[in-house]
Amino acid sequence: MSLNGSDQDPWGKPGSSGQKPENNQPNGGEQKPNWNDNSQNKEQSPPDIEEVFSNLLKKLGGGNGGKQRGNAPSFNAGRLLPIAVTAGVLFWGISGLYTVKEAERGVVLRFGELNSIVQPGLNWKPTFIDSVIPVNVEQVKELKTQGSMLTQDENMVKVEMTVQYRVQDPAKYLFSVTNADDSLNQATDSALRYVIGHMSMDDILTTGRSIVRENTWKALNDIIHSYDMGLEVLDVNFQSARPPEEVKAAFDDAIKAQEDEQRYIREAEAYAREQEPIARGNAQRIIEEATAYKDQIVLSAQGEVERLQRLLPEFKASPQLLRERLYIQSMEKVMANTPKVMLDANGGNNLTVLPLEQILATKNATNPQQPKSDSAQSAVNFKAGSSEPTTSSSPTVAPQNVENRQGRFN
Structure with missing residues (x-):
């Protein structure tokens, strides 16, 4: 097949005839293709990678791609600039x-x-x-402070305290003060010295520990509020308070005495709680007894009133006789509870005493069925349905004659 009216070797140089090479030519008279002649054999050479990158850079707005015809390839920095910029942007974003x-x-x-x-x-x-x-902002930090401080009564005491806090506002914590932790340490020391300086040493070492803690916490919050450090104080722990070594023994004795005092107070309170129910029971019993006694007296008085109201008609009918009867009854009640001694006035210098109490006790033991005062019956009896009093069968007793009345009080 001939192209353009002449035969041409497809592997030969462009423009050469299709004649075979002579035998005196090297390589057996066969001509090798020239792969580097891109200007004349472009369509038959393999794809150039550099050219592909040059075309890509042209599309991205880069410099001149490709090679100059007939010259060696030259390095162009404009080709790598977009790549470097793109890589830098990616690295900056990541x-x-x-x-x-x-x-x-x-x-x-x-x-x-x-x-x-x-x-x-x-x-x-x-x-x-x-x-x-x-x-x-969630970590609980701990700050410890200690030192020797002067109390209100001009004594020295060594105090240790721990403050627990955390960050509440990160921006204020970083920029309100130069060092928030150091500022809090100084504020804690200031608040503690202020509280210790307004208390006596005995209170600090014994019963005032809780007061020191509460007052220090309050004073510390007041101080840091003005600083606006973005910190929140969670707790203040009063670790220890010790006197100087020279007077430590005396203060230990004082603390022990305070502890004994508290122990005695607790024991007294326990005893009071034990005795209080018993005392209340006794008080209630006495109240009940008084109430019963009151009711008894009231009822007895009401009975006496009722009895006297029934005797009133008889008194109106015979006042003298009723007076005698009431007198005898009253004397029986009085003399029944009164020791009795009989004296013989006719004995001269000799005084005869009759123990009537023993005689009556012997008599009652011998005749238990016999009433103690048989002769204590009323000398005046009233007939039923009649207001006229009648004398009893017993002889009339004259109040003036003690010998005739003695039988009534046996």
Whole structure:
């Protein structure tokens, strides 16, 4: 097949005839193809990688791609600039990713100025523009302070105290004061010295420990409130208070005495709680007895009133006789509870005493069925249905005659 009216070797140089090479030519008269002659054999050479990159850079707006015809390839820095810019942008974007932990808050500074506070999780910041400072807001920190302080009564005492706190506002914690932890330490020392200076040493070492703790906590909150440091005081623990070594033994004795005092107070309170129910029971019993006695007296008085009201008609009928009867009854009641002694006035210088109590006791023991005072019956009897009194069968007793009346009181 001939192209353009002449035969041409497809592997030969363009423009050469299709004649076979002579035998005196090297390589057996066979001509090798020239793969480097791109200007004349472009369509038959393999694809050039550099040319592919040059075309890509042209599309991206890069410099001149390809090679100059007939010249060696030259290095062009404009080709690598877009690649470097793209890689730099990617690296800058990836470097801005950061993570804030669950217990932390991120304080974002833009060119050194406070910009915002970010929450936990994955976040992004423009590198070289923003910086992030993580602050733990859930960790409970502990601050210890101690020192020798002067009390109100001009004694020295060594005090140790621990303060527990945490960050409440990260921005204020970082920027309100130079060092929030150091400022809190100084505020605690100031508050503690103020409280110790307004209390006596005995109270600090014995019963005033809780008062020192509460007053220090209150004073510390007042101080840090004016600083606005973004801190929250959770607890104040009063660790110990010790006197100087020179007087430690005396103060130990004082503390022991205070403890004994408290123990005695507790024992007294326990005894009081034990005796109080018993005393209440006794008081209630006495009240009940008094109430019963009152009811008894009232009922007895009412009975006497009723009895006297029934005797009133008889008194109106015979006043003298009723007076005699009432007198005898009253004397029986009085003399029954009165020791009785009989004296013999006719014995001269000799005094005869009759123990009537023993005689009556012997008589009652011999005749238990016999009433103690048989002769104590009324001398006046009233007939039923009649207001006229009648004399009894017993002889009339004259009040003036003691010998005739003695039988009535046996």
